[in-house]
Amino acid sequence: MLPQAAYRLDPSPVIRSDEVRVAVEWLNLDAASFRQLSEKHAGDGAAVRAEVLGIIGDRGKMHNPVTGSGGMLVGVVAEVGPDSPLPVKPGDRVATLVSLTLTPLVVTDGLAGWDGRGEQVPCAGHAILFARSIVAVLPDDLDPRLSLAVLDVCGAPALTARTVRRYDAPTVAVLGGGGKSGSLSLVAAARSGARRTVGVVPVAAERDRLLAAGVASDVVLADARDPVGLAAAVTGVLGGPADVTVVCVDVPGCEHGAVLATASGGTVVFFSMATSFAAAALGAEGLAADVTMLIGNGYVPGHAEYALGLVRQVPGVRGLFEDRLAAD
Incomplete structure (x- = not known):
């Protein structure tokens, strides 16, 4: 075993x-x-x-x-x-x-x-x-606690970047965009060719922090566990479903909303240990959704260096991490 x-x-x-x-x-x-x-x-x-x-x-x-x-x-x-x-x-x-x-x-x-x-x-x-x-x-140039927080989720931005590069200027929605993996994924998407990114957060305080950080084209309020409401929020701001949806929400019950918010032929990346993969697969079948679903396994070659580089290069995302550490 x-x-x-x-x-x-x-x-x-x-x-x-x-x-x-x-x-x-x-x-x-x-x-x-x-x-x-x-x-x-x-x-x-x-x-x-x-x-x-x-x-x-x-x-x-x-x-x-x-x-x-x-x-x-x-x-x-x-x-x-x-x-x-x-x-x-x-x-x-x-x-x-x-x-x-x-x-x-x-x-x-x-x-x-x-x-x-x-x-x-x-x-x-x-x-x-x-x-x-x-x-x-x-690395010597970053606080060890900051490095720890970044490396904990470094697979998410690397897999997001790889997925976005497979499309020609896609739209990208990140559920849980105000969190560690979500904010890094938004930056990775933008730097990998996304023409528009939308961060989805549940409360106004997270929306305001994410807007101030400037790491997403748009930020919307929605409960990721409400499939209809989530899909309406994403399509409302993008003018249609997202080509790529990245799930970084740390609560269960977000699978159907992620599928519903994603365009036919699009990709859903589940980067959350709260995901029920049976619910995701059966939900996509029940919705007749032609989407590719990826499990974020936490490892992509070069993922650590890539994530640390984003934090060094993008003051907004670094600020989000440092604020989070200060509040802990």
Whole structure:
């Protein structure tokens, strides 16, 4: 059985010849997982912290049993096996670009420095990286917390860019455009040839922040869980359905709206661990929708460098990330 599918991993600190041990400094819980835990415990940070500790202790990894997702981490390389193919050395500060659901993990400080109210989790412990893990050495010119937030979602803008380039000046709608993956996807779409981009957000405060950042041609208010209302909002501003729709919303129930808001022959990119892929497939069939549906698996070659480059080059999107970190 492969590590992601296993219920429990062995997080022993003794590494094999092709493995790497990392002294963990931060975890970054993925948005869907953190939202589910926070809503389950009605925002009680102590209860969220206790459940995260329980999951890690029980499973030897951070693998939310409800969402099936985890997140990623930042730490310092402590030991590298002689046969490891990973391009790191002891002392490098790195971010893992693979999910915590397949990363052996031990927490040794009881998450004492975390209040349970934000996605970024300061902690002490260790993690093990396999030969086929993906890891990035953190850049010196960016705050490590900013790099962590960007690298957590770096697959989204890279896949968005690849998808947009397959069309001739398409229109692009991004559901959850005010979030981390959504704002980066909007910038990636614009830089990859989209003639118009629309960010879809649920509340006026997010709309105002996104407009001020200047990363989308248009911003509309809509509940992504309301298929008819969402489609009306997107078509109303674009004059028709979007050629490409990117789903970056961290709540379930957005599949049918995304399909309905997408033109015949278009593409829907589901970059959310809250997505029900059965609902997406059966919903498209029920709507007689001729759309291509892609699962954002988090990995595209060069995705880390691409996302960090967007943050360096686009002040608006960097500001959105920094404001989010300041609020956490």
